[in-house]
Amino acid sequence: SALSFQVLLKSDAPTGDVLLDETLRHMKATESAETVQTWIELLTGETWNPFKLQYQLRNVRERIAKALVEKGILTTEKQNFLLFDMTTHPISNATEKQRLVKKLQESVLERWVNDPHRMDRRILALLVLAHSSDVLDNVFASLADDKYDVAMNRTKDLLDMDPEVEAAKARGTEMIWAVLAAFNK
Helix, strand or coil, X not given: CHHHCECCCCCXXXXXXXXXXXXXXXXXXXXXXCEHHHHHHHHHCCCCCHHHHHHCCCCHHHHHHHHHHHCCCEXXXXXXXXXXXXXXXXXXXXXXXXXXXXXXXXXXXXXXXXXXXXXXXXXXXXXHHHHHXXXXXHHHCCCCHHHHHHHXXXXXXXXXXXXXXXXXXXXXXHHHHXXXXXXXX
């Protein structure tokens, strides 16, 4: 099943991204191949496994936010919540956000291919991640009502597909379907 797909490292060549390179080192160091589900839990810090502490990434959210601040996508602010101050990271580059939103909107409207195996892999991955992060509604919110309905229905049909079946048919998108299966679990 897609949930039990084991992640096998094809290349440990550095990517230039600190978190990705650290992830590759962890994957290379594992004694036995781990499943997609296990890696998601370890790399997001959503689980605590004393036997696999060496493979967990530390402060993932903070490090991702810091990298996006360094790239000029986010900024850092302190917000006061009555009893305590909290660091937040609002978007500072609305243009980049709009570019991504427009790309996703077009992919399910003007450029809809009605076949996930003919879709651009990055678009498919973005739709899966947007769905898993509960932000798809925001992505389509600026559309007119009729287009919003079309976009949501097409996306729902896509994301309701059986990841097991689609992963078996996949040509290079098995990992995306395995991630969807893990988030749908």
